[in-house]
Amino acid sequence: MENFVFNVPTKVYFGQGQIRHLPEALAPYGSKVLLVYGGGSIKKNGLYDQIYQVLADFEIVELPGVEPNPRIDTVRKGVDLCRKEAIEVVLAVGGGSTIDCAKAICAGVFYDGDPWDFTGDSSLITAALPLATILTLAATGSEMNAGGVLSNPATQEKLGFGNKILIPKVSILDPAYTYTVSKYQTAAGSADILSHLMEQYFDKTPGTEIQDHLAEGLMKTVIELLPVALAEADNYDARSNLMWASSWALNGLIGRGKSGAWSNHAMEHELSAYYDITHGVGLAILTPRWMMHVLNEETLPYFVRFGKNVWGLTGEDEVVAIGGIQKLYEFFVDCDIPMTLPQVGIDASKLAEMATQAVKHSTIATRAFVPLKETDVLAIFEASMEEMVF
Amino acid sequence: MENFVFNVPTKVYFGQGQIRHLPEALAPYGSKVLLVYGGGSIKKNGLYDQIYQVLADFEIVELPGVEPNPRIDTVRKGVDLCRKEAIEVVLAVGGGSTIDCAKAICAGVFYDGDPWDFTGDSSLITAALPLATILTLAATGSEMNAGGVLSNPATQEKLGFGNKILIPKVSILDPAYTYTVSKYQTAAGSADILSHLMEQYFDKTPGTEIQDHLAEGLMKTVIELLPVALAEADNYDARSNLMWASSWALNGLIGRGKSGAWSNHAMEHELSAYYDITHGVGLAILTPRWMMHVLNEETLPYFVRFGKNVWGLTGEDEVVAIGGIQKLYEFFVDCDIPMTLPQVGIDASKLAEMATQAVKHSTIATRAFVPLKETDVLAIFEASMEEMVF
Structure with a gap:
């Protein structure tokens, strides 16, 4: 066995109805939230409304439309939004693509260059907004790790990035949110x-x-x-x-x-x-x-x-x-x-x-x-x- | 499956020679260390000397002699030492007994009553000194969890206690330290x-x-x-x-x-x-x-x-x-x-x-x-x- 460091501090709330803990989970990080999500399935299954209900005391800015195989353009859009709106904490709601995109946004806010650079050199990631996730697809593991993958359609590239500061602070894992997954x-x-x-x-x-x-x-x-x-x-x-x-x-x-x-x-x-x-x-x-x-x-x-x-x-x-x-x-x-x-x-x-x-x-x-x-x-x-x- | 919260933020340095990371691991918590250990086996196998070498810039106060099935008297002694010496971080070096004893000390410092009370009601634990561990026996798991067990020879009782704030901040797991275990x-x-x-x-x-x-x-x-x-x-x-x-x-x-x-x-x-x-x-x-x-x-x-x-x-x-x-x-x-x-x-x-x-x-x-x-x-x-x- 080789030497290693293991440090996964994510606080996982696992089980049906755990979204009720979302306010207390986000509160330590701020009240201004960027809600990152994908194609709108969370509107169909009621999760979107639930989030607004439990986060009534928070101010929410939205970044919808994250693609499967999330694109660097969406990351750039998210970084701009965070800066413009002075976002304090990012809440990714979806599968691995949404969470990966949110990770790049969290880091991009503190980086002067283009966040695509992270895929070539993750050491450019030196600070990040705190990230919380609500998982809606069992797949990538992004809800409890430091990595992500981004796509750049302009160059036909799909590449990874990662840094321990991107590990989600909080992840809500409610298996019932995956009932509607095809x-x-x-x-x-x-x-x-x-x-x-x-x-x-x-x-x-x-x-x-x-x-x-x-x-x-x-x-x-x-x-x-x-x-x-x-x-x-x-x-x-x-x-x-x-x-x-x-x-x-x-x-x-x-x-x-x-x-x-x-x-x-x-x-x-x-x-x-x-x-x-x-x-x-x-x-x-x-x-x-x-x-x-x-x-x-x-x-x-x-x-x-x-x-x-x-x-x-x-x-x-x-x-x-x-x-x-x-x-x-x-x-x-x-x-x-x-x-x-x-x-x-x-x-x-x-x-x-x-x-x-x-x-x-x-x-x-x-x-x-x-x-x-x-x-x-x-x-x-x-x-x-x-x-x-x- | 029942609902649960999983949150184990311990930073584990695993492998031979990882003690070299001890100074950087302790530094965020302070420079005044209570070194808690057991019967002296760490003096025989050289670990004791290694600790003093790498912690040359720290001030170390010792609590030796923690018993297998650690006794409440030793906890009381440790609490007194921490208060008297204004200890900032506790370093437990040993197996589960030493770590469990150290956990009770960490919590006892912030508790006005007798730390034995924790075994009846762990909610009495409301604050704790930060704890680091160097494990020398593969057994109890105390190096990466919130619990402990104490013995009270006066009443012939051996009882548990636990609180998430007692989870070690850092644990150094070097398998070579267990070579000398019988x-x-x-x-x-x-x-x-x-x-x-x-x-x-x-x-x-x-x-x-x-x-x-x-x-x-x-x-x-x-x-x-x-x-x-x-x-x-x-x-x-x-x-x-x-x-x-x-x-x-x-x-x-x-x-x-x-x-x-x-x-x-x-x-x-x-x-x-x-x-x-x-x-x-x-x-x-x-x-x-x-x-x-x-x-x-x-x-x-x-x-x-x-x-x-x-x-x-x-x-x-x-x-x-x-x-x-x-x-x-x-x-x-x-x-x-x-x-x-x-x-x-x-x-x-x-x-x-x-x-x-x-x-x-x-x-x-x-x-x-x-x-x-x-x-x-x-x-x-x-x-x-x-x-x-x-």
Whole structure:
């Protein structure tokens, strides 16, 4: 296990009706609030009205319209609003995209340049407005961590940033707010959670039994309960387990003490940057192909462990290893996730260009579980054009 | 899953050599430090000298001699010292007993009455000195949580207290500091970790798959690595996994969203209060007997899950359930933990009296996984007089 610092001070109010604690949670930070949200689903499900009810004593300025794969333009707009209105605290209400956008706004207020700079150098983040979140989609873990991802359509780039001062001060996690999330987005969100876990699980740092066992526990939780949430949208237990799993998959518990580049995220960010597809769906498509591509004599034990401990398989090592990959693929198919690139509108025309960018924008060529060159990424993209056959 | 608040802001510096961060970690809280420690093992292993080296710019006042099962008298002494010396921050160096004692001191400074009062009413804790810890024993989890346990030899009481303001601000977790822990204390500490996990795992709150899978992951980590640490005292990977498991077994991750009284701790606290035995050993002795006592038609599924997911057993439900209990018992035996009460110097003379106190000092008669009356506790104590036969 490697040395690390773990410090996640977010105060999480978990459970149905916890929004009643919002006023006391925000009060220490100020009374002038920037309310950041997305496409308006919170108006349909009543959450928007609830917020205005409980925050009757606060002054609220709104930044609606944050996009999935949030755009740098929206961040810039938010920074301007914060300065103009002397905002004291930012309240992000939505999924990971909204929270990520809000994080960049919180930091951008104290930065003289363009907040897109953060994606190249997060050390430019030196101060930030306090951030609170109300989560409406179990997926990215942004509600309890320091990172975010932004898109720049002008340059077709989708890149990350992060700084510990961006960790939300308060997050309200009410599983009932995810009852109205579509099956498609529910499945995509869970694919994102699983991907976070797998990106950290498949790692060669020795002596990380605790991280690995905990990752297996979270994967099994998602694998058991996503089908329940898909079958019964308002199943509280399923929604609550998925929501809490999203936070723990990516707040340091699973990854601290390990190191290495995230292969599937590096590749998927190019798909999203070029085609604006749903992040979790891109990850679901790529991951089993990546697994088959990197499975070799040296990595076999990791996939055997995955097949045994996550999917409960037994038998010969190679059978268990490939069986685990097949199980994962079939799980995504069964959850109605489109599992080829053409199904999400991606043809072969830009695969090579995206492969080049994936290597350029990341350290997967040197620091990944199995280092990936452009030819490797291209092979994984090409394998993603057709259904897998086991 | 029940509603809950999760908020563990402790900044953990994990890994070998992290003590170099101690000055920067303490500086925000002040320069006048109360150094709380136990029997002097930190002088033998060099940690004491290291502390004075890195804290050359701090003024240190000492409170040595904290007992295993820390006594209220030592707390009172520490409170007096803090007041007399105008201490600004408390640094506890040791295992759970030292940290628990330090927590009571931190709170006692701001309380006009006797700190023993906290064990009856933790709401009397309204302010506290900031606490930092350097952990030297993987066991109680006190390094990353809000609670503690104190002993009062005058009244033969051992009782808990807790308040979120007592959560350590900083904890340095260097697994190498546990290399010199004896086999006996290493095994007892891991039995304590396992007990924390089992006390929370065996709980009837529905819809807690995430907590249960994570508890299983932590239990498997301890079960795999305790034997390694016993065989090779300076095995860094084993020591680091056990140390990190101690923190996560009892910082809220496993227990939040559930409820219920802790049966084995309630019973063991009486053994320790009357006979001053090692807490983890008492728990190891009691737990398998408690399991056999509460195993019935209704609780069978919980024990089947335990046998399958923690011990990898398969077969008929009843065989798996009892097999899991047997595996746990044999694991403790294999780790050379004395597994009967007479082996730790407890005879039958006070069993009935301790059973009465266990029910009186806790809510196990009403809120436990299986409610326990005095006759139940007595039966478990009596079963603990002899070796188990399966």
